[in-house]
Amino acid sequence: MFTPENTVIGFIGTGVMGKSMARHLMGAGYPLIVYSRTKEKAEDLIEQGAAWGETPRDVALKANVIITMVGYPSDVEEIYLGENGLVNHARAGSYLIDMTTSAPSLAVKIFKAAKGLGIHTIDAPVSGGDVGAKEAKLSIMAGGEEEHVEAIRPLLNLLGTNIVYQGKAGAGQHTKMCNQIAIASNMIGVCEAIVYAEKAGLNPDSVLKSITTGAAGSWSLSNLAPRMLQGNFEPGFYIKHFIKDMKIALDEAEHMDMEVLGLTLAKKLYDQLAEMGEENSGTQALYKYWKS
Template structure:
């Protein structure tokens, strides 16, 4: 049984979301070992008492539960399967939890490779952005063995409030694709609505009071439309990472013989923004498409 007394959590990836997630684990009393490609990004965690590791291999040697939330599938593959990665190194019976949004096929590959080494792998991507990470209110969608999910559930409960076991390896990533497909089209609607309100001479903040709690209500409308109105385009979730997610979702849909026109349109609009230098802005910067 995993308890705080016999668990050391390794945390790889201390970006916008990862830093808050690792902080919440430390606040809950778990000892945390961190690794990030840029040590400075982890400094606030080190100041708080986290232990620094200089590679994924070192994390694997010191922790028995390891959480990763990195950028791209290529990063996930290197962290898990590379020579200095988590699966070739470290102890048996380690729980490996990838919370990056990645490909279902890679999640399955990691699951099988971990199983061969006597380790337990779960794909557990999250939704909720920087706010959800900071407030420990993330939605967590999990694929892998249900027994492993049950063992690490107390850790998930430190990070989120909506935690659902979805099925076998890869199911968490497939569920996250559903999530991103909904957000993709919704972000077009939210951005268009705010641009329309502004161009028609309405006060966008007053408009929000009317529409955010009605049938049009959504997380994006409540949390990101105010940032659009304020001109705050700092990333809670990077455009470059959303483009990565939408690309994965579109490729998966195509492999299943499914058309996804809403997703394709959103991807094309975000790519145009990235070409204008907005790849490091937050997803709410889609509003700039209509401003320009």
């Protein structure tokens, strides 16, 4: 049983979503040690009482539960398996929870390396964007040994409202790929629907009132379409990270000899947006493809 009295939580990655997630854990009374490649991103957490870790190794030596929420599989591999990484320096019995969207094969590699050292690893990517992170309403998809997922479920409950055990190591990441595949095609539909409404001379806000609660309803339609209409393209989730996710899903689909037409088209459109300089915009900036 993890309590604030017997648990020190390390949190690596204090970006758009990670910062809110770390704040929820602090709000529940858990001592927190944070690390980010850019210390300035963690300054407000430090001012609120979090300790600063100089390196992932420093975090591993001081915490018995460590959560990572970083950018790319290459970041995950370095943080976990690098010379100064978590697996090489965490104490036996520690829990390492990667909530980054990363490659399923890497999750398996980390699991195998850690298991031999008595370290418990869980791949637990999330869905819900910046809103879900701020409101602690994330959907969390967990892979690893079920007993270890159940052990840390009370901590995950501080971050999300839908925590589902998906299976062995890598299963959480495979489930997140399903999520991203569904979002990719849906975002095309959301943008086309809004642009169609505008070209037809309709009031897009009124259109949304009708279609968000019907069969067309989706999280993206309810949460991101209004941002499009407001001209708000700030990232709840970066285009550059979505492109990374789609590349992982495409690679995995190829390994399974599966054709993914919607995903392929979506990645092509987002690649074009990135070339236009929109890689640091939110995924709702796909709307600009039709407006350019």
